[in-house]
Amino acid sequence: MCDFMTKDQLAYYKGQMEAQIAELEERLNSQASQAIATDTNEMADEIDRASIEEARRLELNRIEHDKLHLRKLRAAIRRINExxxxxxxxxxxxxxxxxxxxxxxxxYCVECQSTKEFNDTHVFRRVA
Known part of the structure; x- marks a missing residue:
């Protein structure tokens, strides 16, 4: 069990994350139904179609970001339980x-997160 936090603090963090999870799930369900409902108008000109496709790409990126955040929150709740x-x-x-x-x-703590980001950036630059 976590030695440096009280049960109340752990319950607080768990509650915060559960609320974020509910919000993300609601948003993802809404985004999914909107993505299905969105149709490229065949009568739209090339610029309109490009604009629609860009908006769709941005929405898909947002959905992927939300899914990743959801996985991280669920993993954190598992860490609380464990x-x-x-x-x-x-x-x-x-x-x-x-x-x-x-x-x-x-x-990660701030120091390890900074080191990880520094290393990730430098590995990416060497590969690219």
Missing amino acids: GDFGYCESCGDEISLKRLQARPESR
């Missing part, structure tokens, strides 16, 4: 409460 919530997956240190308040699904 007693691993609030600990960095890299170094094992406590993740600051300030960071968890901003992003309760955080898996």
Whole structure:
């Protein structure tokens, strides 16, 4: 069990994430039905069709982002249930409460997250 947080704090974070999950699920259901309902007008000119396709692409990107966020939130709730919530997956240190308040699904402390992002950026640049 998480040693540095009280049961009330864990319940607070779990409640926050459950509310975010409900909001995301509602938005995803709405987006899916809108995507199905949206039809490219065959009478639209080339510019209109391009605009419609760009809007559709942006919507699909948003849907993918929401799905990823949903997976992260569910994983964080699993960590609460398993007693691993609030600990960095890299170094094992406590993740600051300030960071968890901003992003309760955080898996890494600020230092390890910064290192990970730095390494990811540099690996990408070397490959690209």
